Amino acid sequence: MAALIELADVYKIYDMGAEKVHALNGIDLLIDRGEYVAIMGASGSGKSTLMNLLGCLDTPTSGNYRLNGVAVEELDDSQLAAIRNKEIGFVFQTFNLLPRTDALHNVELPLIYAGMPRRERRERASQALERVGLADRMHHNPNELSGGQRQRVAIARALVNDPSLLLADEPTGNLDSATSVEIMELFNQLHAGGNTVVLVTHEPEIAQHAWRRVNLRDGMVLSDLPTEQGGGPKAAAMVGATSETSAVDPAATTDAGAR
Amino acid sequence: MVVLENLRIALAALRANGMRSLLTTLGIIIGVAAVVAVVSVVQGLQHLATDVFEGVGANFLHVEVNQDRPRGPGLIAKQVKLTAEDAQAVREQVPGIRFFTRIAAGSAQVKYGERRHQPGSVMGVDEAYQDVMNHAVERGRFLSRLDLENHRKVAVIGPKIVDKLKLGRQPLGKEIYVGNLPVTVVGVMETKGEQLGTDLDDRVFLPFGTALELFGRAAADRVEIDVQAATTAQVDAVRDAIRRLLRRRHRLAAGRADDFRVIVQDELLKQITGFLSGVTAVVGGVVAISLIVGGIGIMNVMLVSVTERTREIGVRKAVGARRRDILLQFLIEAVALSLAGGVVGLALGYGLGALVVAVVPAHLPPAHVPLWAIALAFGFSAAVGIFFGIYPAGKAARLDPIEALRYE
Numbered sequence: 255m256a257a258l259i260e261l262a263d264v265y266k267i268y269d270m271g272a273e274k275v276h277a278l279n280g281i282d283l284l285i286d287r288g289e290y291v292a293i294m295g296a297s298g299s300g301k302s303t304l305m306n307l308l309g310c311l312d313t314p315t316s317g318n319y320r321l322n323g324v325a326v327e328e329l330d331d332s333q334l335a336a337i338r339n340k341e342i343g344f345v346f347q348t349f350n351l352l353p354r355t356d357a358l359h360n361v362e363l364p365l366i367y368a369g370m371p372r373r374e375r376r377e378r379a380s381q382a383l384e385r386v387g388l389a390d391r392m393h394h395n396p397n398e399l400s401g402g403q404r405q406r407v408a409i410a411r412a413l414v415n416d417p418s419l420l421l422a423d424e425p426t427g428n429l430d431s432a433t434s435v436e437i438m439e440l441f442n443q444l445h446a447g448g449n450t451v452v453l454v455t456h457e458p459e460i461a462q463h464a465w466r467r468v469n470l471r472d473g474m475v476l477s478d479l480p481t482e483q484g485g486g487p488k489a490a491a492m493v494g495a496t497s498e499t500s501a502v503d504p505a506a507t508t509d510a511g512a513r
Numbered sequence: 514m515v516v517l518e519n520l521r522i523a524l525a526a527l528r529a530n531g532m533r534s535l536l537t538t539l540g541i542i543i544g545v546a547a548v549v550a551v552v553s554v555v556q557g558l559q560h561l562a563t564d565v566f567e568g569v570g571a572n573f574l575h576v577e578v579n580q581d582r583p584r585g586p587g588l589i590a591k592q593v594k595l596t597a598e599d600a601q602a603v604r605e606q607v608p609g610i611r612f613f614t615r616i617a618a619g620s621a622q623v624k625y626g627e628r629r630h631q632p633g634s635v636m637g638v639d640e641a642y643q644d645v646m647n648h649a650v651e652r653g654r655f656l657s658r659l660d661l662e663n664h665r666k667v668a669v670i671g672p673k674i675v676d677k678l679k680l681g682r683q684p685l686g687k688e689i690y691v692g693n694l695p696v697t698v699v700g701v702m703e704t705k706g707e708q709l710g711t712d713l714d715d716r717v718f719l720p721f722g723t724a725l726e727l728f729g730r731a732a733a734d735r736v737e738i739d740v741q742a743a744t745t746a747q748v749d750a751v752r753d754a755i756r757r758l759l760r761r762r763h764r765l766a767a768g769r770a771d772d773f774r775v776i777v778q779d780e781l782l783k784q785i786t787g788f789l790s791g792v793t794a795v796v797g798g799v800v801a802i803s804l805i806v807g808g809i810g811i812m813n814v815m816l817v818s819v820t821e822r823t824r825e826i827g828v829r830k831a832v833g834a835r836r837r838d839i840l841l842q843f844l845i846e847a848v849a850l851s852l853a854g855g856v857v858g859l860a861l862g863y864g865l866g867a868l869v870v871a872v873v874p875a876h877l878p879p880a881h882v883p884l885w886a887i888a889l890a891f892g893f894s895a896a897v898g899i900f901f902g903i904y905p906a907g908k909a910a911r912l913d914p915i916e917a918l919r920y921e
Contacts, residue, residue, distance in 0.1 A: 311831065311914045332835040339833020350828045350918065354529050366518050367833040411832065 256323055258450055259285035264317035266303050277303040279473035290445040292453045292461035295470035305454045309421050310337045322418055339367050343412025347424035349404040351396040357407045358392040364415045382410040402433035420451045426460055438463045523846035537814040540807025541854030544800045545890045549862025551796040552886040554869055555789045562785045569647055571745050573778040576738040593772045597733040599762055607754045609747040614639040615721050616737040619728040621692035630677035633715035637724020645739045653685045653700035656720050664722040669700035671714040694727050752777055808901035815847050815905035826909050827917025840910035847902025848895055855894030
């Protein structure tokens with residue numbers, strides 16, 4: 255069976271008029287179902303662009319992206335929307351809940367666009383909220399919830415349509431450290447429960463929850479190694495995050511991807 | 514399903530910005546209220562006009578002195594006459610007339626014992642008056658040929674006169690004074706009510722000759738003639754024959770305007786209807802402008818709303834909203850906004866129409882809002898919503914989800 259995510263020689267080039275910005279500079283990446291991957295890199299490394307691409311918010315300038323066997327670069331706008339709806343669950347740094355809308359309705363949102371009947375929607379949304387431990391907060395608006403609770407609502411929204419991929423962009427960036435740990439515990443549980451999780455972060459301590467870590471620099475994969483969780487050596491992981499500057503061994507990347 | 518869901522979202526968004534929504538729709542509210550108010554009054558008037566003229570029938574013709582005849586400076590105004598003799602000539606020489614009456618209208622006080630009253634009018638008429646005007650006697654009899662030939666001192670009175678003079682249950686045979694003329698009441702007319710502000714029940718009818726004795730000879734020079742043609746098809750022929758006859762009698766040279774006026778019921782109705790249509794058209798124009806202004810207000814507030822909710826649009830797109838979902842959401846919001854204005858405007862306009870009818874002393878008919886006006890009000894406001902909502906909604910739909918999610 256093919257991998258969930260297959261990126262082959264992906265380029266993303268923004269035409270800024272005077273100059274062309276190579277946000278992604280030939281990325282090859284394979285992610286299997288059930289993996290727990292952290293994508294790391296400094297700002298400008300291309301990790302946001304990669305996340306947008308993985309999340310089907312954008313399409314590559316060149317190269318191929320297959321998600322669940324579907325060639326994403328060939329899809330039009332509404333097909334992309336359908337893929338986002340069914341295959342992707344987004345978790346954002348800033349939560350991005352709809353204001354003045356209670357938790358239940360926020361979680362229902364993807365199901366509305368999936369065309370699910372109201373009754374079934376309610377049921378699925380409340381189940382998702384129970385899963386993230388917010389059964390008693392369903393009818394609270396975002397401004398009545400703490401940061402951690404808001405992110406849980408966002409995670410419930412990401413989960414509600416049973417997506418193939420849970421895509422979290424700096425999910426703890428706006429949370430204090432204690433709450434961050436709680437949220438990461440939740441991601442760990444979701445991964446243990448069989449979900450494919452891809453985290454985008456610049457914080458090594460967040461990334462270490464993942465089982466595999468992909469480092470980006472200048473739009474290229476710098477390293478792609480298992481973390482301590484994933485059975486790799488602890489020291490190597492730490493070094494990879496900070497000081498390793500040598501060109502990545504393409505064979506290693508492929509090995510890790512095909513694992 | 515999606516439409517219903519979008520409607521829910523739209524209404525929630527409008528509620529969240531209650532004051533802004535209200536102010537935005539004010540243009541639409543005023544526009545729709547104006548059209549409904551005017552249409553309701555105009556329609557009421559039209560109903561009334563139709564009722565009045567259907568009362569006398571399509572065969573009715575009225576001849577009177579042309580009062581608005583232009584008078585040049587230095588030209589001594591010649592007394593324009595329509596004499597009893599002219600009337601007699603019409604009666605004798607114009608073919609196709611079924612009923613005919615002369616009318617000499619004037620005013621005089623009526624008196625019975627110590628009770629006095631000023632009737633709406635005192636009219637000297639012929640015996641066929643009730644057939645011409647389709648207005649019958651209820652008790653007693655109408656004026657007879659003998660009354661007319663002998664200039665008898667008899668009167669037929671409207672029911673209001675009976676009340677005012679307290680003639681009691683048996684008014685027939687009682688002697689009342691009309692001016693200084695003692696007359697015997699021989700009949701009471703049926704109740705007709707008011708038409709176009711004239712109380713048809715507040716009238717006294719005398720034999721034509723008797724009335725001239727009361728009003729003096731001058732009244733014989735300014736009579737009116739009311740006629741029923743034998744058939745509707747003959748109305749035009751009768752009108753032309755009357756014109757030819759009167760022009761000859763008045764010695765009007767070719768090219769000179771008539772110094773009298775022959776009014777055909779049908780034409781009068783057309784004139785009134787035309788006038789009312791004109792009013793409706795003018796108001797319609799004003800309303801169209803007001804709706805455009807209102808629509809621009811809606812477009813403006815929708816653009817603000819799209820900008821404010823850029824983030825929301827990004828989120829919706831991220832979780833799977835297609836362009837057309839976003840388009841529909843904002844379009845429905847715009848239409849809901851302007852339709853809400855339409856509903857409020859409709860209620861307000863109806864209330865306004867009713868108020869005008871209640872406040873204006875001339876007895877206007879009840880305000881009448883035809884179904885087409887309601888449909889028009891709704892159709893217009895929905896169209897305004899769609900027309901002015903499509904641009905902001907399109908803008909929202911085209912937003913790039915990545916940009917939108919990043920928007921601060």
